[in-house]
Structures are given as C-alpha cells and as structure tokens.
Amino acid sequence: MQAISCRRRPPRLTLVGVNDPVEILGSTSEELAGCARELLDRGAGCAARIYRCAHREGRFDPDGLGLGTAASAGWRDSFRFRLPTVSRVIEEPTERGALVRKAILVTHDGLEFETVDVPIGTRRSSLCVSTQVGCRMACRFCETGRMGLLRNLTAAEIVGQVVAVRALGWKPRSIVFMGMGEALDNADELLRALRILTDRNGLAFAHDRLTVCTVGHVAGIQRLAELGWKRLNLSISLNAADEETRRAIMPVAGRTTLGELQAALVTYRQRDNFQLGVHYCLMPGINATERDARAVAAFCRPLGRVLVQVIPYNPGSNPIARPPTDHKVAEFVDWLRDAGLRVRRRITKGRGVMAACGQLGDPALRARVRERRTQAEPGELSNSATE
Ligand code: SF4
Numbered sequence: 001m002q003a004i005s006c007r008r009r010p011p012r013l014t015l016v017g018v019n020d021p022v023e024i025l026g027s028t029s030e031e032l033a034g035c036a037r038e039l040l041d042r043g044a045g046c047a048a049r050i051y052r053c054a055h056r057e058g059r060f061d062p063d064g065l066g067l068g069t070a071a072s073a074g075w076r077d078s079f080r081f082r083l084p085t086v087s088r089v090i091e092e093p094t095e096r097g098a099l100v101r102k103a104i105l106v107t108h109d110g111l112e113f114e115t116v117d118v119p120i121g122t123r124r125s126s127l128c129v130s131t132q133v134g135c136r137m138a139c140r141f142c143e144t145g146r147m148g149l150l151r152n153l154t155a156a157e158i159v160g161q162v163v164a165v166r167a168l169g170w171k172p173r174s175i176v177f178m179g180m181g182e183a184l185d186n187a188d189e190l191l192r193a194l195r196i197l198t199d200r201n202g203l204a205f206a207h208d209r210l211t212v213c214t215v216g217h218v219a220g221i222q223r224l225a226e227l228g229w230k231r232l233n234l235s236i237s238l239n240a241a242d243e244e245t246r247r248a249i250m251p252v253a254g255r256t257t258l259g260e261l262q263a264a265l266v267t268y269r270q271r272d273n274f275q276l277g278v279h280y281c282l283m284p285g286i287n288a289t290e291r292d293a294r295a296v297a298a299f300c301r302p303l304g305r306v307l308v309q310v311i312p313y314n315p316g317s318n319p320i321a322r323p324p325t326d327h328k329v330a331e332f333v334d335w336l337r338d339a340g341l342r343v344r345r346r347i348t349k350g351r352g353v354m355a356a357c358g359q360l361g362d363p364a365l366r367a368r369v370r371e372r373r374t375q376a377e378p379g380e381l382s383n384s385a386t387e
Contacts, residue, residue: 132181184220
C-alpha cells in the first residue's frame with residue numbers, strides 16, 4: 001500500500017497539494033501516529049484517541065480531549081476529518097419487518113452516491129458500500145452503469161460511508177463492496193480502505209466480514225491475492241457463462257475472457273475451505289435456460305468451493321428484461337443444484353426504493369449527473385465507457 005505523505009512542510013510553503021491536511025479517515029492508526037509525530041510540536045500523543053473517536057464515533061474534537069489551544073490548533077491545521085454528508089435516507093420494510101435503508105451521500109465536491117444497509121434476518125445487516133461515483137463498466141442490467149464514471153471515491157470517502165451511517169445508528173456487521181462502481185477498478189483506494197476498515201484501533205472489521213465483488217477485473221483480483229488475506233471474501237458477478245451472452249450484457253467480457261477470469265480465480269484461492277461467491281442476475285429471455293445453468297456449472301467446476309447466488313433481475317428505469325417469476329427462479333435454482341452446485345436464492349430487498357442489486361443510481365441522480373457534466377469544463381470529469 002502506498003504510504004501517505006506527511007513530511008513536515010517548510011514554513012509558509014503554499015504550493016497546492018503540499019499543504020493538504022492528512023485525512024484522518026484515509027489513514028491507518030499507525031500512519032496517523034507517525035504523521036502526528038512528524039507534523040505536531042505538541043499533542044501527538046493523542047493520536048490513538050483521536051483516531052478511535054473519528055473512526056468509531058464519527059467525531060473529531062481535539063479540544064474535547066483536554067489538549068491545549070496550540071495543540072488543538074495544530075491538529076486542526078494539519079489533519080482533516082471529512083465525512084460525506086447524508087443528504088437523504090430512504091427505507092423499505094422487508095417481509096420479515098426489517099428495514100432496507102438507502103443513504104444518499106454527498107461528497108465534499110457535491111457528487112451524490114449511495115450506500116445501502118441490507119438486513120440479514122431481523123437483527124443483523126450488511127452494508128453495501130460504493131467505491132466510485134458511477135461506473136464505467138456499463139453492465140446493461142445496472143442503473144449505475146448508465147451513469148458512466150464521474151470519479152473514484154478516495155479511501156477516506158469509502159471508509160467515510162461506514163462512519164457516516166454508524167453515526168446514524170446503523171451498525172452493519174459486515175461490508176460488501178458492491179454498491180456503485182467496480183471496486184477493483186479503483187484498486188489503490190479500495191486496498192487502502194480495506195486496511196483502514198480492519199485497523200484494530202478503528203472499526204476493526206475482521207477480514208471475513210469484508211467481501212469484494214467484481215465483474216471480473218483480473219488484474220484487480222491478482223492485486224487482492226497479493227494482499228495475502230486468506231479470510232477476505234471474494235465474489236464475482238458472472239451473469240452468463242458463455243462468451244456471447246456475457247459480452248452482450250457486460251462489456252467487460254470483451255476485454256477479459258471467461259477462461260482468463262477462471263484462471264485468476266483458481267489462483268486466488270488461498271485456503272482450502274475458501275468459498276467463492278458467484279452472483280447470477282437471472283434475466284428471462286437472456287440467461288435463464290437449462291443450457292445457461294449447465295454452462296454456469298461447467299464454469300464453476302474448476303473453482304473449488306462455490307456458492308452461487310441467484311438474484312432475480314430488478315428492473316431499473318430502462319429494463320432489458322422482465323423480472324423472473326418465482327417459478328422461473330425455482331426452476332433455474334433446481335437446474336444448478338442438479339448440476340452439483342451449492343445455490344442460494346437471493347430474496348429481493350429494496351426494489352421499491354431503487355436500493356436492490358443493479359438499481360443504485362436512480363434516474364433523478366443521473367439527471368443531476370448530466371446537469372453537472374454540462375456545467376463541467378471539458379476533461380474535468382472522468383471519461384465514461386458508456387459515453
Ligand atoms: S453491475 Fe457493478 S460493475 Fe456493472 S455497471 Fe453496475 S456497478 Fe458497474
């Protein structure tokens with residue numbers, strides 16, 4: 001992981017970037033302590049308390065720690081605590097009475113993105129976190145894919161989502177990097193965020209409470225493997241196991257073949273009982289025949305232990321298929337099981353508030369994105385693969 005830069009700056013040096021404060025939410029506790037020692041004349045000994053308070057309670061209050069005026073000012077000058085602003089929260093009850101909650105967050109530069117708290121049973125939940133504002137992968141079944149990529153989120157903004165929703169009283173037990181964006185298309189910031197989220201002095205998530213989901217970013221899978229975290233979960237969004245269908249619904253398949261993806265996944269396996277998640281968005285008329293199920297089984301066979309999650313298609317603003325009936329989903333699940341796969345049928349949650357899989361980045365949000373693009377100087381926003 002690239003180290004953050006916090007060398008003591010020469011007095012009155014004001015070049016852009018050189019004097020940027022250190023992001024507390026974008027640092028590990030060790031980095032923060034090191035920067036505090038480097039940058040502060042006094043008050044550096046409070047680094048661990050400041051870190052805990054910022055990451056666990058969502059507060060940065062050096063004065064409240066009993067530091068003197070000069071030490072507090074030093075912390076405020078050299079360090080920055082910046083949470084994404086919660087613009088709105090939209091909720092939808094599940095059949096069991098728990099709530100799917102979608103928070104619409106705003107970055108410091110005015111971009112909106114979304115985070116969804118998905119209940120698991122009635123007591124626990126998993127937070128579906130975004131890694132980009134928009135996405136350039138352009139999967140045809142996904143609302144976010146229609147936005148294009150505006151920009152990557154920084155590690156501080158990825159971590160900030162978790163801190164911000166905890167400040168709302170949400171207490172997710174696990175995190176899936178499956179919100180807006182392809183997580184491994186922003187691998188540098190994702191890897192940094194993973195280290196920060198698992199920092200024992202901060203949020204201290206165990207490795208097996210984190211799941212990275214990818215459409216098949218082979219170079220990113222290799223970088224994740226280099227981390228050497230044997231208990232980190234990985235899921236792929238497969239959605240078709242023949243090249244032609246996959247290319248038709250996922251442009252990434254034009255750059256990475258199923259064979260290359262399969263090889264990367266075989267290499268990724270770092271422990272015997274590792275279970276790869278394989279997500280399959282079921283779309284009648286596109287990928288829902290018995291032949292499709294047999295192709296999925298053939299793709300998964302060399303991958304060891306696999307759990308296929310069948311996700312009924314959630315139509316967005318411009319549907320490419322109808323949602324599958326319960327009978328269709330059950331039939332497809334049976335075909336997969338008959339082929340020897342372990343399968344879970346995903347219950348649709350949050351469809352009514354555009355918080356279900358493939359629905360993040362609703363039309364109103366996209367309209368604001370278009371407006372912003374029109375206002376932006378050429379080159380100011382990232383280019384999109386969908387444009
Ligand atoms: S499914 Fe994921 S990778 Fe594909 S466009 Fe949507 S956010 Fe991007």
